[in-house]
Amino acid sequence: TAGITQAPTSQILAAGRSMTLRCTQDMRHNAMYWYRQDLGLGLRLIHYSNTAGTTGKGEVPDGYSVSRANTDDFPLTLASAVPSQTSVYFCASSVEGGEKLFFGSGTQLSVL
Amino acid sequence: GENVEQHPSTLSVQEGDSAVIKCTYSDSASNYFPWYKQELGKGPQLIIDIRSNVGEKKDQRIAVTLNKTAKHFSLHITETQPEDSAVYFCAATFSSGTYKYIFGTGTRLKVLA
Numbered sequence: 085t086a087g088i089t090q091a092p093t094s095q096i097l098a099a100g101r102s103m104t105l106r107c108t109q110d111m112r113h114n115a116m117y118w119y120r121q122d123l124g125l126g127l128r129l130i131h132y133s134n135t136a137g138t139t140g141k142g143e144v145p146d147g148y149s150v151s152r153a154n155t156d157d158f159p160l161t162l163a164s165a166v167p168s169q170t171s172v173y174f175c176a177s178s179v180e181g182g183e184k185l186f187f188g189s190g191t192q193l194s195v196l
Numbered sequence: 197g198e199n200v201e202q203h204p205s206t207l208s209v210q211e212g213d214s215a216v217i218k219c220t221y222s223d224s225a226s227n228y229f230p231w232y233k234q235e236l237g238k239g240p241q242l243i244i245d246i247r248s249n250v251g252e253k254k255d256q257r258i259a260v261t262l263n264k265t266a267k268h269f270s271l272h273i274t275e276t277q278p279e280d281s282a283v284y285f286c287a288a289t290f291s292s293g294t295y296k297y298i299f300g301t302g303t304r305l306k307v308l309a
Contacts, residue, residue: 088239126202126285126299127240142296174239183228183289185297187239 086110088188090175096194097165105160105191107175114180116158117142118150120171121190127174133158134180165195198223200288202300210308215273217303219286222267226288229269230297231260234283243284244271276307 091106109116118130119142129142133152147169149161158177162169175188199222209215221229227248232240246253246260246269253260257276262269269288273280286300 124205124301126301127297128299129296132296176239183230183245184242185230185232185240187232187241189237189239 088175088177088186090173090188090191092191093189094192094194096196097162099166099195100164103162103165103193105162105173105175105193107158107160107188108156109158109175109177109186110156111177111186112155113177113186114155115178116152117176117178117185118148118158118160119174119176120144121174122171130160130173165193167195169193170195198226198288198298200286200298200300202286202303204303205301206304206306208306208308209276211276211278213276215271215276215280215305215307217271217284217286217305218268219270219288219300220266220268221288221298223288223290223298224267225290226267226298228289229260229262230287230289231258231271232285232287232299234285234302236282240285273305276305278307278309281305281307 088109114135117132119127128144131150133139136155173191176185201220230245233243234240257274259272284303287297289297
């Protein structure tokens, strides 16, 4: 079982460009999340989705958007990237109402 | 706002010794406290968790303790092995519908052979 697949693994992006980070899960989990991980700051929630068709804002949503057209996919879009968005991005999922998070392997994004 | 403080940020122990990582949370409504282990190049993985109605939980060489009054919880790893080397994150959340975790800042554990 693949679990959660994130793509790309890493990316260098020019400031001002747009980018979509892809996340797909095959566990049929209802809830999905996007976190960013920065040194000394831990993991911070960007956006989440409790179920297909719904999304919500996390701690640090500015500059990011998400969509949840179906259960399996939860893409994260940076409309106009800025250097402060340089980070490692993790997608995660959980059974709706479940506590355990399953994480993907992450996307290392550098905005120059 | 809600906050979770985690200490130490780095910890080096000799193989076979014990390691303790401590976290303090601010939201008294928090009732679920997981610990995640992140190995190099991978996503975090749940290793143990505890709910607010329990004071201690063990799973082989790892254990978690919770002091609700002091709003402290700790991860204890005994008989450490090189494969325990990783970054460990604590988290706190209030389990009501969406689980919005507040994560600690992480502890890099190095087990020296």
